[in-house]
Amino acid sequence: MLIEMVQKDFLAERRYEKLTDNSLQSYTNLFKLFNEWLSQKGIERIEELSPRVTKEFLIWCQEERKNKPKTINSKLKLLRALAKWMIDEQMIEEPFTKNVKLQREDDAPKILDEKDLQDVLRYLRRVRRREDTFTSRRNYSLILFMAGTGTRLSEVCSLTWRDIDLDSSLITIRTSKSRKAQSIPLSNVLRSELMDYQDFLQRKLGRVPESLFVTREGNPLQKDSIQNIFKRLRAKLGLQGYFSPHTLRNHFIKGLLRGGLNLREAQLLARHSKIEVTKQYVGYYQHELKDALDESNPLRGLL
Incomplete structure (x- = not known):
């Protein structure tokens, strides 16, 4: 099954569940970036997704796009939600985000002088x-x-x-x-x-x-x-x-x-x-x- 088709079904269900526009846009932006990266790797089917692929994508986001830990973690959480839904729908047996850990964030609020x-x-x-x-x-x-x-x-x-x-x-x-x-x-x-x-x-x-x-x-x-x-x-x-x-x-x-x-x-x-x-x-x-x-x-x- 094509990854892009699965993502479209996932978004359609999230819209049905009345997810906020901001959340839907976050998924849309991530999927666009993820798919462009996957295309460069020659990956297009869900059977090719794996924790290794997920880690490589996040490392690329960190090194090439200069994403900070908070942004990396946001991307991982969205991918986790997609993976869980795919398991619930019996599309895959194990999440392609398994054992991919969140990065440590600096949780101190940025205070304005x-x-x-x-x-x-x-x-x-x-x-x-x-x-x-x-x-x-x-x-x-x-x-x-x-x-x-x-x-x-x-x-x-x-x-x-x-x-x-x-x-x-x-x-x-x-x-x-x-x-x-x-x-x-x-x-x-x-x-x-x-x-x-x-x-x-x-x-x-x-x-x-x-x-x-x-x-x-x-x-x-x-x-x-x-x-x-x-x-x-x-x-x-x-x-x-x-x-x-x-x-x-x-x-x-x-x-x-x-x-x-x-x-x-x-x-x-x-x-x-x-x-x-x-x-x-x-x-x-x-x-x-x-x-x-x-x-x-x-x-x-x-x-």
Whole structure:
């Protein structure tokens, strides 16, 4: 049986099971890359798949495509799901991913330097005052929104103005990672910013588009467009540290913990399904605790 035909059947079943669009796209992208590599090796039938083939493919991804452990592991997990389905369908007897182990990942969250974020916002405010361009105003609101809500990139792309309740200061996330609708509070500062941004859209475009963050033409911003915004700002300002959409989420969670929220409260606001994920953020800003220790030194008054 041809590998590509099996993959098509697998994807059709996953669509029937209502797998998210993001997950389906992940499978599609992987299968395209995997099949191109298999074609170079002269492999086209499922009988030719084996753990050795899987390892060689992942090694190629690491060495030739410079994939990091997290990306390698994501590919392996997707291939494992395909192999398990093929076994369930009695196409093969043993998984072609058998004994292929995940790589060790650095699970420390990539934390954004506070000064870098301040520099970015200061730069955008300066450009906005000087030029009042659409992109500078939108980008300022976008980065402030992500830093102030901890929303994921995919969630930001899917948000519409109907999801923003300015009266109740509440945001509804309808396409969350858990696939369940979730709500997060909107701070007073961010609420005021969004109201100003909404007025700006009305003035610049003559209307308020359906999507929250849009292009000059009023079309929804896509993932790659937002990622490019971060890349350009990082290059423009010469930032040396981490600066990406996900680091703003990390910055949000770190800020909650540093501000005094307990783990449970931070977990709820971060919308982590497991508190263990939230715990990863504790201890990644020890250098910032030095001043707090000096102010609340347990030895004060003893010496």
